[in-house]
Amino acid sequence: MDKYDGGEAARLRPDDPWYDALASGWGELGGAGSRASAVPHARREPADRTATAAEIYLEVQRSPAFQEVRSRYRRFVFPGVAVFFTWYVAYVVAATTAPDLMARPVAGAVNVAMLAGLGQFLSTFLLTWAYARHARLRRDRAALELRWNTQELTRETER
Template structure:
């Protein structure tokens, strides 16, 4: 067999002339039972108050950062289209407001990415670790494996 993918979702593709066989020791009923256990664990985690709080924090954080970026970008576009006199004001020699605002778009992108990472590490990652640990503790009782 040839492995075309690495990682958790690896698929084994049979080489020409080789048959693809079901793994030894696991019947179809066992596979269905394992899938049902995983679905039950996912359902349990989805109603966990910590997970709901985690999703809400992430959505608010991502929404605020996207809104900040889009607001900045749209204001730059609108000013470029409708306030040409303002955008052509010279700051130093051949540097005008439009050039400074355009470079500011790149800087803002990096600042927002940095802020996203910092806020996530401080407030979202610890909460995600708690949810992951609770899910792992809950799955130990049922025999379901929780993957990272």
């Protein structure tokens, strides 16, 4: 098994039951070569062995790897919410201001309003699928590595 951020062999982490649970890839990444957009490894040793957990979390929050994970999240979520909200509002506005358009038959008893309403359900499922896929392919591995590093740093300060 290769590490997410490079070709060196990863340490086996049997004490963390979530290590591979979220970032299994499910075969969508192809080979190791398609992981080129990996977020770099963000492990840093604390400058002071007596650092508190709050200081460690703030250090991780300021790290470039965390900022990249957060940026990837925002680059997907903000446009997705804007498009979906616009589509939802357009449906409601069309249903209230253009009842003749919405009542226009398409096939038999099926009209434009029914198709648009079903489109709302379909777009909800598609957006959910796209979000889960994006998270799995673009953020889960990096976030999992950040979480692991944060736990290691926290354990080190407890010793």
